[in-house]
Amino acid sequence: xxxxxxxxxxxxxxxxxxxxxxxxxxxxxxxxxxxxxxxxxxxxxxxxxxxxxxxxxxxxxxxxxxxxxxxxxxxxxxxxxxxxxxxxxxxxxxxxxxxxxxxxxxxxxxxxxxxxxxxxxxxxxxxxxxxxxxxxxxxxxxxxxxxxxxxxxxxxxxxxxxxxxxxxxxxxxxxxxxxxxxxxxxxxxxxxxxxxxxxxxxxxxxxxxxxxxxxxxxxxxxxxxx
Amino acid sequence: xxxxxxxxxxxxxxxxxxxxxxxxxxxxxxxxxxxxxxxxxxxxxxxxxxxxxxxxxxxxxxxxxxxxxxxxxxxxxxxxxxxxxxxxxxxxxxxxxxxxxxxxxxxxxxxxxxxxxxxxxxxxxxxxxxxxxxxxxxxxxxxxxxxxxxxxxxxxxxxxxxxxxxxxxxxxxxxxxxxxxxxxxxxxxxxxxxxxxxxxxxxxxxxxxxxxxxxxxxxxxxxxxxxxxxxxxxxxxxxxxxxxxxxxxxxxxxxxxxxxxxxxxxxxxxxxxxxxxxxxxxxxxxxxxxxxxxxxxxxxxxxxxxxxxxxxxxxxxxxxxxxxxxxxxxxxxxxxxxxxxxxxxxxxxxxxxxxxxxxxxxxxxxxxxxxxxxxxxxxxxxxxxxxxxxxxxxxxxxxxxxxxxxxxxxxxxxxxxxxxxxxxxxxxxxxxxxxxxxxxxxxxxxxxxxxxxxxxxxxxxxxxxxxxxxxxxxxxxxxxxxxxxxxxxxxxxxxxxxxxxxxxxxxxxxxxxxxxxxxxxxxxxxxxxxxxxxxxxxxxxxxxxxxxxxxxxxxxxxxxxxxxxxxxxxxxxx
Numbered sequence: 001x002x003x004x005x006x007x008x009x010x011x012x013x014x015x016x017x018x019x020x021x022x023x024x025x026x027x028x029x030x031x032x033x034x035x036x037x038x039x040x041x042x043x044x045x046x047x048x049x050x051x052x053x054x055x056x057x058x059x060x061x062x063x064x065x066x067x068x069x070x071x072x073x074x075x076x077x078x079x080x081x082x083x084x085x086x087x088x089x090x091x092x093x094x095x096x097x098x099x100x101x102x103x104x105x106x107x108x109x110x111x112x113x114x115x116x117x118x119x120x121x122x123x124x125x126x127x128x129x130x131x132x133x134x135x136x137x138x139x140x141x142x143x144x145x146x147x148x149x150x151x152x153x154x155x156x157x158x159x160x161x162x163x164x165x166x167x168x169x170x171x172x173x174x175x176x177x178x179x180x181x182x183x184x185x186x187x188x189x190x191x192x193x194x195x196x197x198x199x200x201x202x203x204x205x206x207x208x209x210x211x212x213x214x215x216x217x218x219x220x221x222x223x224x225x226x
Numbered sequence: 227x228x229x230x231x232x233x234x235x236x237x238x239x240x241x242x243x244x245x246x247x248x249x250x251x252x253x254x255x256x257x258x259x260x261x262x263x264x265x266x267x268x269x270x271x272x273x274x275x276x277x278x279x280x281x282x283x284x285x286x287x288x289x290x291x292x293x294x295x296x297x298x299x300x301x302x303x304x305x306x307x308x309x310x311x312x313x314x315x316x317x318x319x320x321x322x323x324x325x326x327x328x329x330x331x332x333x334x335x336x337x338x339x340x341x342x343x344x345x346x347x348x349x350x351x352x353x354x355x356x357x358x359x360x361x362x363x364x365x366x367x368x369x370x371x372x373x374x375x376x377x378x379x380x381x382x383x384x385x386x387x388x389x390x391x392x393x394x395x396x397x398x399x400x401x402x403x404x405x406x407x408x409x410x411x412x413x414x415x416x417x418x419x420x421x422x423x424x425x426x427x428x429x430x431x432x433x434x435x436x437x438x439x440x441x442x443x444x445x446x447x448x449x450x451x452x453x454x455x456x457x458x459x460x461x462x463x464x465x466x467x468x469x470x471x472x473x474x475x476x477x478x479x480x481x482x483x484x485x486x487x488x489x490x491x492x493x494x495x496x497x498x499x500x501x502x503x504x505x506x507x508x509x510x511x512x513x514x515x516x517x518x519x520x521x522x523x524x525x526x527x528x529x530x531x532x533x534x535x536x537x538x539x540x541x542x543x544x545x546x547x548x549x550x551x552x553x554x555x556x557x558x559x560x561x562x563x564x565x566x567x568x569x570x571x572x573x574x575x576x577x578x579x580x581x582x583x584x585x586x587x588x589x590x591x592x593x594x595x596x597x598x599x600x601x602x603x604x605x606x607x608x609x610x611x612x613x614x615x616x617x618x619x620x621x622x623x624x625x626x627x628x629x630x631x632x633x634x635x636x637x638x639x640x641x642x643x644x645x646x647x648x649x650x651x652x653x654x655x656x657x658x659x660x661x662x663x664x665x666x667x668x669x670x671x672x673x674x675x676x677x678x679x680x681x682x683x684x685x686x687x688x689x690x691x692x693x694x695x696x697x698x699x700x701x702x703x704x705x706x707x708x709x710x711x712x713x714x715x716x717x718x719x720x721x722x723x724x725x726x727x728x729x730x731x732x733x734x735x736x737x738x739x740x741x742x743x744x745x746x747x748x749x750x751x752x753x754x755x756x757x758x759x760x761x762x763x764x765x766x767x768x769x770x771x772x773x774x775x776x777x778x779x780x781x782x783x784x785x786x787x788x789x790x791x792x793x794x795x796x797x798x799x800x
Contacts, residue, residue, distance in 0.1 A: 099383070
């Protein structure tokens with residue numbers, strides 16, 4: 001039974017010691033904590049203000065940029081529309097100008113007249129077609145020129161001068177007022193034509209009057225036509 | 227002590243019960259209403275709400291183009307603007323009219339009354355250019371607005387107008403290719419659905435659904451715009467010169483069956499179909515039929531050659547007159563009894579000769595060859611309103627009819643049928659159904675109409691027949707005016723009594739000429755028909771010169787070389 005109080009006493013002692021220790025350590029905790037609490041507050045507030053301000057400024061800049069972009073966009077769109085309208089207007093103009101009726105009236109205004117039947121040269125140098133006698137010359141300024149169309153392969157046109165018999169035959173139907181540039185054909189029958197007399201492989205006319213449909217393309221020198 | 231509260235309760239009991247009942251009833255009503263709104267008629271309210279929030283607009287599809295064989299535009303859609311006015315917003319009509327007049331090209335005197343009034347919407351101008359529209363917007367006049375619209379444009383005006391046709395203000399094809407290819411040309415309209423606020427502005431980030439419009443397809447014709455122009459010019463000039471009621475020209479590429487020109491006069495301006503006489507907006511070459519006259523003799527001669535009944539030099543006795551049933555038949559020029567070869571019958575266009583050939587062949591053979599050459603049936607061309615002509619049933623032919631049909635009276639054809647029949651002779655005896663559409667490009671890709679052809683006579687007989695038809699254009703034939711220097715021309719004249727509006731011959735004529743060149747290797751067939759010419763009625767006199775002009779131009783235009791050598795002369799008389 002004597003152990004009972006002793007035990008009880010030994011139990012009471014640590015409790016008392018704890019109480020003492022607690023009372024002693026309290027002021028030390030208070031001293032450490034106080035400087036730590038005040039120091040970070042200012043930079044933190046500044047940081048937040050800076051972040052908010054920065055965000056606001058960024059937003060403002062972005063909005064300005066976007067508004068600026070929208071203005072540029074609508075400007076460019078308007079410009080684009082204007083250009084599209086211009087393209088359409090010009091395209092319409094071209095289409096209108098290239099209708100046969102428009103070409104015919106403009107050619108007539110220039111004093112041109114419809115062409116007579118073209119002459120054809122076949123591979124052997126023979127002239128096909130006839131030159132109407134007394135080819136009309138409507139106006140001294142608009143010499144009327146018979147057309148020559150080459151049947152067969154046209155080659156070496158550049159090396160063949162106007163002395164080619166076929167060309168001179170054509171020139172017979174050409175009025176004297178015709179200037180050389182409008183009265184001669186540049187295509188000659190090819191010496192390499194190897195007997196082909198396939199019809200109408202190319203048209204080589206110059207000064208071809210109105211209306212325009214015969215392709216007035218001059219065969220390229222040394223260029224073999226199909 | 228417990229009585230007092232009990233007594234108080236008893237006193238307030240009825241009021242509470244009444245209140246509770248009222249609340250219960252009110253809640254029940256609300257509940258029923260809720261079920262009604264959310265259950266029974268929920269979908270209709272949801273739809274109405276959606277209708278208020280969502281706005282659907284139609285995006286119209288751009289109508290496709292119509293091109294000629296070389297890609298030249300015959301019809302297309304262009305952006306345009308419409309100018310309108312809200313009259314209630316106009317404060318000073320006189321001043322606004324002055325400002326607006328030069329911008330849209332309408333006189334101020336016309337504009338001012340249109341600006342005055344209380345109407346909320348009046349069109350001031352339509353189909354003005356976008357540049358004009360911008361100028362009007364820039365002028366910022368009160369009450370004046372600009373609307374975008376699409377406008378059908380025909381750059382060539384009356385060029386091929388009778389083939390191309392026209393559309394109404396809503397862009398629906400009413401005639402020609404515009405009508406027969408309307409579905410392909412118009413495309414498919416799209417829709418755009420957006421969520422809007424009560425004042426009609428689109429809510430950003432709201433519901434947005436767009437179905438894109440599919441633009442219309444392109445139709446490319448076989449027409450050559452230059453030859454078409456020349457054909458229209460020539461026939462219009464001749465219709466005016468001969469004071470004819472109308473005239474038509476067809477240029478056919480005999481090897482392919484493609485129509486290079488299809489002209490009719492008088493024509494109309496496709497840009498203003500409303501101002502045109504409806505009689506001129508159709509296509510006479512396809513929808514009008516007429517008695518062909520002597521051009522029909524070619525088919526009888528072809529039948530005679532092909533059946534072996536006659537050769538070009540077979541001689542027939544041609545009396546001055548022929549009595550069949552109660553009718554007497556003469557030739558156009560009076561003559562005594564003479565002997566003509568089969569060639570001579572064609573060259574001199576003897577009616578009696580044609581009757582005699584038909585008598586040797588029999589009605590059934592004549593009918594068979596007429597049908598073989600495509601008469602009495604539609605050619606199937608891709609244009610609206612084609613006629614099949616009138617070829618009476620062979621079993622119903624009266625003796626006089628059996629006599630007149632060989633020289634092309636008592637039956638009707640369209641100009642297109644006849645040119646196709648001659649195309650068969652030009653093409654070595656193979657009939658090719660004529661075509662006017664080269665290709666059509668739609669959402670399902672490019673489609674080209676199939677060529678249908680059939681042999682109607684042997685190549686040798688076709689060549690013989692061409693040689694015979696060449697005698698028509700000699701000085702001894704009926705159409706020396708059709709000659710083209712350098713080219714051998716085979717053809718046939720037609721001078722037919724025309725039926726008047728009352729269904730009887732009215733003393734007028736249909737004059738025609740159909741010819742092919744170069745006759746030794748034909749490429750082109752040109753047909754000219756003049757209805758009711760007043761100055762002269764012979765096909766060789768009024769139609770052949772037009773043939774010469776158009777054929778010369780087409781030969782030049784296509785670079786077709788002249789014939790080599792001259793035709794061998796066949797005897798015309800026996």
